[in-house]
Amino acid sequence: MAEQTTPILTTEDLTKRFGGLAAVDGVSIQLNEGEIVALIGPNGAGKTTFYNMVSGRMTPTSGRVLLRGTDIAGKPPHEIARAGIGRSFQITNVFNELTVRENVQVALVSHRGKSLRLFSILGRDKALHREADEILARLGLESMAGLRTGTLSYGDKRLLELAIVLAIEPEIVMLDEPTAGLTPDETTAVIELIRTLRAERSYTFFITEHDMEVVFGLAERVLVMHRGQLLATGAPEEVQKNPEVRRAYLGDEEDSAA
Ligand SMILES: Nc1ncnc2c1ncn2[C@@H]1O[C@H](COP(=O)(O)OP(=O)(O)OP(=O)(O)O)[C@@H](O)[C@H]1O
Numbered sequence: 001m002a003e004q005t006t007p008i009l010t011t012e013d014l015t016k017r018f019g020g021l022a023a024v025d026g027v028s029i030q031l032n033e034g035e036i037v038a039l040i041g042p043n044g045a046g047k048t049t050f051y052n053m054v055s056g057r058m059t060p061t062s063g064r065v066l067l068r069g070t071d072i073a074g075k076p077p078h079e080i081a082r083a084g085i086g087r088s089f090q091i092t093n094v095f096n097e098l099t100v101r102e103n104v105q106v107a108l109v110s111h112r113g114k115s116l117r118l119f120s121i122l123g124r125d126k127a128l129h130r131e132a133d134e135i136l137a138r139l140g141l142e143s144m145a146g147l148r149t150g151t152l153s154y155g156d157k158r159l160l161e162l163a164i165v166l167a168i169e170p171e172i173v174m175l176d177e178p179t180a181g182l183t184p185d186e187t188t189a190v191i192e193l194i195r196t197l198r199a200e201r202s203y204t205f206f207i208t209e210h211d212m213e214v215v216f217g218l219a220e221r222v223l224v225m226h227r228g229q230l231l232a233t234g235a236p237e238e239v240q241k242n243p244e245v246r247r248a249y250l251g252d253e254e255d256s257a258a
Helices: 047-054 077-083 098-113 116-122 126-138 154-166 184-199 213-220 236-241 243-257
Strands: 007-020 021-032 036-040 061-068 085-088 172-176 206-209 223-226 228-236
Touching: 007 206, 021 047, 021 172, 021 206, 021 223, 021 228, 036 047, 036 184, 047 172, 047 206, 047 223, 077 085, 085 154, 098 126, 098 154, 126 154, 154 172, 154 184, 184 206, 184 213, 206 236, 213 236, 223 243, 228 236, 228 243, 236 243
Parallel strands: 036 206, 036 223, 085 172, 172 206
Antiparallel strands: 007 021, 007 061, 223 228
């Protein structure tokens, strides 16, 4: 595999405190251009809090988030999205009453700051129509473009969420449990799709995922958090063998079994 060492995103001593609790406690990481990185850790490790700070949904107590060297910590989500970090959520945030194509068009238009006369733009703008269809085709959703979104299966809605993220032309794609709730076949398809998208467009993927098969089948590098800190980072097979990581997961299982 080719070396991929150009840093695109780094965090420096990123910290979030809730009262006396350091949910994220001095975490410094680096994402390299074009790699697929998974963030894992037992329940309560601080993954969501960390993720929220990178995507602008939470302001850090201290520390920095550098996107190609520029500090974006504490900026609002739309500015971070415009700077090149797109995030999709586990909870579907699609408009069920609109068609699949219209959902992507809304993302395209709002990303470009043209929310005025949005619905008249949707109907008439041929370039926007084409652009939305091109994104849908990348995800294999082209045949569904004209369908009302509410009629889609859960798996197809998750794909549409990914299409909406791609509409903002991100460099870093953050996916919150991209395979949660999917059937085994859909999971395999999403893994393939992420690989294909990365190969075609060199996106950097930063995912959280509970399903270890997905993590180890997809990620090139794994970051493990435990009790707010970065416990380990490395290739999936290294991390899997790491005694501290095993202890962290086992310890938590023992705690919850107690
Ligand atoms: N808004 C908040 N106020 C107070 N405490 C919080 C808040 N958000 C998270 N926490 C606490 O911070 C710690 C880390 O939570 P976080 O949700 O980031 O962990 P996680 O690794 O995403 O967990 P899970 O895998 O269970 O979703 C937990 O102890 C949690 O209770």
